Amino acid sequence: MALYRALRTHFGHRHWWPGETPFEVMVGAVLTQNTNWGNVEKAILNLKSAGKLSPRGIDAMPETEIAALIRPSGYFNVKARRLKSLVRRFIEKCGGDERNFRRVPTRKLREELLDVNGVGRETADSILLYALGRRIFVVDAYTRRVFCRHGFLRGGEDYDEIRVMFESLLPRSAPLYNDYHAQIVAVGKGYCAPRRPRCAGCPLGRFKPRAEKTK
DNA sequence: TGCCAGGCCGGGT
């Protein structure tokens, strides 16, 4: 937790996820799979300009047409298929309005998401936290990289192992999980990318591994 | 120029 405070002081509130609506966040979560966010923005802009950034819009479009619009995000054929699968399920489960999920337990939603082809744990959790405001800590490549490098993780840990670790160490708060993960991405992008030297001003540099294990 | 980016799936061992 003190670790979060340090990052937060250094970077300021990150205001994540970039996206105006829950649906846009869902789409972004799929498009950003192993892909630079800048490319995802172009793809989303294309969908928006075409007036197709809606559950019905995606649902009604043939895959080839979606692929053409999301081209800049890479893996466009795969992602077009994944988007359709997700949107189809989304419509089936809530009629395309996530407010209808209000009474559905997070665990159930997570299972439902993971059952969709093309939605793995990180994508599911990103949707749960950033689109639906559920208390699920998102683990990603940056999380592993940063916390490995500083000795909090060994590297072999399973995704859910890491997620549960964070969730049990932190106060259960969606806004906290939200900004914490955003902070990790901020520090990961800037200073902890592979083969890139760490910035001297990085708050993580001031922490000894292990000293900060408890919130 | 080559490497990297906010993964996931399917098939093989």
Add this chain to the structure above:
DNA sequence: ACCCGGCATGGC
């Protein structure tokens, strides 16, 4: 239970 190839674009 791991390990690997495939999927593709744009930026530095």
